[in-house]
Amino acid sequence: MNIGDKVRLLRAKGEGIVSRFLPGNMIEIEIEDGFRIPVMRSELVAVSPMEAEKLLRPSTFEPQKPTAPAAPSILANQGIYLAFVAVNDREYSLYLVNNTDWDFPYSLGEESAAPTGGVQFRGVFAGMLKARAQQKMNDLYTHATFETWPTFVVQGLWFRAGKSTLRAPLVKRVKARATTFFKNKTTVPVLNQPGFVTQLDAEGTEPTQPSAPSSNRPRPNTIRPDELKAEMLKPKNDPDTLSVDRPSSVVDLHTEALLPKGTGNRGPADLLKLQLETFEKALENAVASGMSEITFIHGVGSGALRTELHKRLGQHPHVRFFEDAQKQKFGYGATKVSLK
Numbered sequence: 001m002n003i004g005d006k007v008r009l010l011r012a013k014g015e016g017i018v019s020r021f022l023p024g025n026m027i028e029i030e031i032e033d034g035f036r037i038p039v040m041r042s043e044l045v046a047v048s049p050m051e052a053e054k055l056l057r058p059s060t061f062e063p064q065k066p067t068a069p070a071a072p073s074i075l076a077n078q079g080i081y082l083a084f085v086a087v088n089d090r091e092y093s094l095y096l097v098n099n100t101d102w103d104f105p106y107s108l109g110e111e112s113a114a115p116t117g118g119v120q121f122r123g124v125f126a127g128m129l130k131a132r133a134q135q136k137m138n139d140l141y142t143h144a145t146f147e148t149w150p151t152f153v154v155q156g157l158w159f160r161a162g163k164s165t166l167r168a169p170l171v172k173r174v175k176a177r178a179t180t181f182f183k184n185k186t187t188v189p190v191l192n193q194p195g196f197v198t199q200l201d202a203e204g205t206e207p208t209q210p211s212a213p214s215s216n217r218p219r220p221n222t223i224r225p226d227e228l229k230a231e232m233l234k235p236k237n238d239p240d241t242l243s244v245d246r247p248s249s250v251v252d253l254h255t256e257a258l259l260p261k262g263t264g265n266r267g268p269a270d271l272l273k274l275q276l277e278t279f280e281k282a283l284e285n286a287v288a289s290g291m292s293e294i295t296f297i298h299g300v301g302s303g304a305l306r307t308e309l310h311k312r313l314g315q316h317p318h319v320r321f322f323e324d325a326q327k328q329k330f331g332y333g334a335t336k337v338s339l340k
Contacts, residue, residue: 001027006047009039015047075101075160077167078201082152082174083188085195087139092196094137096154098129099189102167103159105129108137110150111173111290119246119289121153134190151175151290154200172200173245175290177340179317246289247282250334252297253305275305280312283337287318292339295325299333306335313337 001007005018007029016029019036026038079099084092098104107126114120125137141149152174158167181196188195253275255263263271279296286294298305313322318340325336 001041001044001046007044008047010043010045077102078199079189080104080154080156080170080200081189082154082198082200083134083191083195084141084176085188085191085193090143091139092141092143093139094141094152095134095188095191095195096125096129096137097134097188097190098131101131101160103128103130104156105159106154106156109153109155111153112150113290113292122150132190134188146176146178146181149176151288170201173288173290174198174200175288177287177318179340245285246291247285247294249291249293250295250297251278251282253279254297254299272305272308276308276312279309283316286337287339293337294339295334295336297330297334300331306333309335 001018003018003020006015007018007027008015014031016031016037018027019030020028022028022038025041027041027044028036028038029044030036077100079097081095081097081099083095083097085095087093096106096108105128108124110122110124111119112122125135127135129135154170154172154174156170158170184196184198185194186197187193188197252258255271255275258274258278259266266274275298282294282296296309298309300306310322313319313335320338320340322335322337324330324332325334
């Protein structure tokens with residue numbers, strides 16, 4: 001131990017520098033603030049040069065800065081799919097896939113033509129599909145019977161524990177069409193297998209909440225959980241309850257049928273636009289609900305409406321053919337459309 005060495009006290013907290021040697025085996029050390037004290041040599045231990053260097057080196061630690069709170073995670077609000085996965089070269093399995101961050105209570109059913117006419121509904125499956133999950137429905141669909149596959153009806157709610165935005169229920173009908181079905185082969189989300197996929201919640205945006213004062217808003221109906229579960233599991237024997245968008249088999253496009261209270265200030269161009277919009281909506285709903293044919297009454301008139309309808313029907317991918325309908329009843333004022 002030499003003058004200038006750094007030493008540490010054994011029986012007390014403290015360190016110092018050897019300043020001089022005293023009689024009686026005593027050593028004088030200089031501690032903080034320049035004070036010098038005598039200490040028995042046996043009460044000191046030398047600090048190694050490496051340790052001393054670290055002790056003498058100014059601290060490089062900085063006070064820890066408060067971190068900003070993490071940004072709220074972004075929720076995946078869309079991603080409900082129907083997927084058909086090939087079991088072999090003849091059969092398909094049907095899956096319902098939830099690739100969102102919401103739990104999805106659902107029911108799945110099938111609409112098909114009833115033997116006595118009209119449409120019949122058959123419940124297939126109901127349950128709760130957790131976030132980022134999938135559920136196999138059945139293996140009943142074969143390639144050979146593709147043209148007779150039913151219209152699939154999916155009804156669902158959105159649930160997240162705690163505070164969240166109220167979302168409108170999902171009701172979607174899907175009719176497999178050869179012209180589009182086999183073009184949608186991709187990797188099925190969550191399931192991670194190749195399959196033919198249709199997204200059920202792709203279009204539209206969530207409805208906004210009313211901005212009126214709460215005192216002016218209608219009070220929501222109270223829904224009991226047991227009643228909601230019973231309603232979802234109850235067989236749906238009345239096809240009309242699920243076919244609200246299914247058009248009539250005969251759609252009258254006359255302006256007096258579309259505007260029973262009068263045309264108002266609408267000009268010929270506005271009336272033609274209304275007739276064509278009604279025609280397009282009825283045709284798409286007929287395709288989506290699995291109808292095999294639909295008739296449009298357009299009248300004779302100048303022939304402009306009939307010409308435009310025939311032009312659009314000739315370009316529509318889901319139209320098998322069209323022809324003048326029941327000449328003895330409508331003359332040349334109606335067109336019957338056969339759908340694929």
